Structure formats: C-alpha cells, structure tokens
Amino acid sequence: MISLRAAVLGGGSWGTALAYLLARKGYKVKLWVRREEVASELNTRRENLRYLPGVFLPEGVTATASLEEALKGAEAVIFAVPSHAFREVVRETLPFLPPGAYVINGAKGLEVETRLRLSQVFATEAGEGALDRYVVLSGPSHAEEVAREQPTAVVVASRRWEAAEWAQEFLMCPFFRVYTNPDLVGVELGGALKNIIALGTGICEGIGFGDNAKAALMTRGLTEIARLGVRLGANPLTFTGLAGVGDLIVTCTSRHSRNRRAGWEIGKGKSLEEALAAVGMVVEGVRTTKVAYALAQELGVKMPITVETYKVLFEGLSPLVAAQNLMGRARTREIEEVGYC
C-alpha cells in the first residue's frame, strides 16, 4: 500500500502501540497527546516511559499536542482514548476531521451516562451519516505484545462493509492479522463486556481460587455477554470469535491485563480506589460493569456474574460472599440458556 497519513489520538499504551504499528507499515503517523510536555518528551526520547516502556517509536511517528496538526491530511484517524473521554475527544476532533477520513476506534467500553455503545456516541456527535466511515477495532491485542511485533489477530467491524475492508487493509501487517465482521454491535459489545469478566476472574485469583473457578467464570461469563449482546441486536456467533471468546481469554489470563490485575487487587482485599491506584492505567471494566448492570436490570437479562461483580465494586460486598452467591444459585440448565435473555 502507498504511504498514508494517520492520526492516532491518545498517548496511552494502546495509542502508542498502534502508532508504532502504523509507522512500521511505512505510514506518516501523528500521535496526539493532551499535554505539550508529553509530546516533546515522546519526540526526543522516542519512548513512552509511563505507558509503554521499552518500546521505541519508529521515525515515522511525530507526537503533537495540537489536534489540528495531528489531523491535517489524515486518511485515517484512530481513537485510542479511554471510553469515558471518547465523546469529548470526538467533539474536539470534528472541526479538524478531514472529510474523507476513516475513523477507527480502538476503545473498549460503553458510555456510563447514556449507556450507549461508542459508535452510537460518535453518531450523536458527528451525525448518523458519519457512521459510514466508522470502524471499530477489537480482539485480543495487548499493546505490550503488539508493539513488540508478537503475532496478534484482531477484528474490525463497520456498518459499511467497504469501510471495514479498508481498515483491514490499512492495519494488516505480518504480525497483525485483521479479520472483518459485519456485526458492529457484537464486536463493540464483546470488547466492552469481557472486561467485567476479567475483573471477576482477577478477583477470583486474588481470593486464591484455582483454574477450575477461572474456567467456570470465563465460560459462564461468555454466556451472559452473549445474552445481553443478543438482546441488544448482536449476532451470537460474533461472541465465538476474536471480539468474544478471543478477547475474553486474553484479558482473563494475561499478565498484561489491567482489568484482571485490578480484580486481583480487590480479591486480595484492596478497595476499588486502592486497586485502581495500584494499576495506574485505565480499567475500563469498572464503568462497563455499571452500564451492563443497569442494562441487565432494565431489559430483564440474567447476568449473575455481572451482578455480583457490581456488588463487590460498588456496594462493598465481600468477594468471598459474591463467589458463594454464584455457587449457591438455584440449579439450572446449561445449554438452553445460551444466547437467551
């Protein structure tokens, strides 16, 4: 592919890793960060010490604190900011967004105040028609491994097939394999909801439970992700793919996962605030638990793991009691529940 210009918005671990990848593909990359000092440190040191130490940015990456400069001439704009900042950054970006540019969103979360998926947030800010150039990027992809060129497979989805295919070609490289999926709703929800289960798995490990408990949480967690997903219009098969089971596996088991780590700290007895401070990076699952809990109540979807995780995070329930509650639920069938609400 000919050399393209890309703007990556967000100088955390994911933004830095994606800027690295795109520059390795030979593109000219502008990495937007909020603070001038951070931009100049990235430009001189070539390393993001706070969020992705040990990774050196290729020459093709220039950091800037100016959105206007970052977006000038960009063929693609990649959002890599936490989901709670997404609406605000979209709003600031719109005046400078080149008309034909594709928007690729790597954030994995839901908006707490509105309970919207991030593509819906984008549509409310940019207009419904802008969704034709909007693509979500999801799947098992820890920044620490992507930026070290470790083999990774991800998925992109858009309501317009051509946009997903464009993003696939744009992102794909020998260490980053990109699949397409037409199910925007399912790919967004899979990426967001798996973080709740990763928190739960971390809690479980922090308590000292073993691999059986972890496997049970992941499997039954996938069931409730699919239940809510189907109720919200997703294709259940998406949850058997990279944005579903794939990302669930990596987030529940990887030493890189911030959601799993935060859960582990809570399982060891830390408060939510202490756990978040110990992680020091965004833990999307905390806010997503709030949204999924509210949606489950409102829509009457059975999500017992989400409910217990919510109570541990926000109502001071002891993790051990939460585990007992899950184990002590009325006996039920396995298969008939899958994909149901």
Ligand SMILES: NC(=O)C1=CN([C@@H]2O[C@H](COP(=O)(O)OP(=O)(O)OC[C@H]3O[C@@H](n4cnc5c(N)ncnc54)[C@H](O)[C@@H]3O)[C@@H](O)[C@H]2O)C=CC1
């Ligand atoms: N780190 C990873 O391996 C992956 C992360 N993601 C997703 O990417 C999104 C970003 O996560 P990370 O980069 O990992 O987070 P991070 O915690 O490493 O960094 C967050 C970055 O966002 C910036 N930020 C915070 N509030 C902001 C605001 N209001 N406006 C602009 N920038 C703001 C922070 O200064 C920081 O640079 C999340 O939704 C996460 O789930 C997705 C795939 C992989």
Ligand SMILES: O=C(CO)COP(=O)(O)O
């Ligand atoms: O989504 C991710 C990997 O695919 C990152 O997960 P964490 O935010 O838990 O680190």
